[in-house]
Amino acid sequence: MISQKAQYAFRALIALARSEDEEISLISDIASGQNIPKKFLEQILLDLKRHGIVQSRRGKMGGYLLLKSADEITFGEVLRIVDGPIAPLPCLSKMAYRKCDGCDDENSCEIRQVFARVADATREILDKTTIADAIASPDYEGIPLTA
Amino acid sequence: MISQKAQYAFRALIALARSEDEEISLISDIASGQNIPKKFLEQILLDLKRHGIVQSRRGKMGGYLLLKSADEITFGEVLRIVDGPIAPLPCLSKMAYRKCDGCDDENSCEIRQVFARVADATREILDKTTIADAIASPDYEGIPLTA
DNA sequence: TTAATCTCTATCTATTTGGTAGAGATTGTC
């Protein structure tokens, strides 16, 4: 499961992307519009700013804007900032590799081989899907995804 | 990330599958062989037993055996028992569907649409890969997976 | 100067993770 925090981050970025050409967005407006606790959102946006995803202006008339354009912000990038490594095992993480506890030979680890495929498939989607893609995609019409 | 507990479960099942035709396996032997805290492993195996994955015999000469054959035990099934839902969002879980906090229309949720693809790709791998597959697969020889 | 806004750091609570402890039940062997 991705964290609640990551969901908030995605919602905020989508909201920012949607209001791109309009005005600068207030944290308060995003918070109330997307139903996100305001003080929590402040921290999230600040973090995204530090990582070069969004920009801000302080003081009266201040607020937030995207820094990168929506088609350059991937879900993978955002998820790594907010939730940390995407990989299902520490030994499969690109951003924070660690040897698994008590694992002596990664090449012969059966678990690693299975989850390497999961990691690849996940990255293939998350690192290639942008906020712009998400906004552009039509409502789902097929077989219910929860079936 | 999958939990440490899930990693222990997989290691134990692989060990059980490997010693299938030989003797019944002692918790103690699996624990020391796989470097798993024994009391913790007891709980894990008990849980796997309750879910019909393994069987046990009590008393002297007791121990554990697989109940299902190794090619009928999928990684997905084990992961769901040990770690709970695999889906990255509650609204995408098959085994434990919940509406996401503050989400009113799932069909138009952009986040859901992106992560539905992740969930499908993950399940495609985990629900089709068995313990037997994992044991059979040759050591990885290509480009390092952590590159 | 003031009000609006973002910034920063500290703190808090509940839950989850990763165990440990110990008494109990069952079974094979002498």
Added chain:
DNA sequence: GACAATCTCTACCAAATAGATAGAGATTAA
């Protein structure tokens, strides 16, 4: 029948993480 080996069950515990909340500070427009 006693005993030792083994699984079974329930309770407990410490550390980490998640999901916030609080409040003082810095900056800016008017």
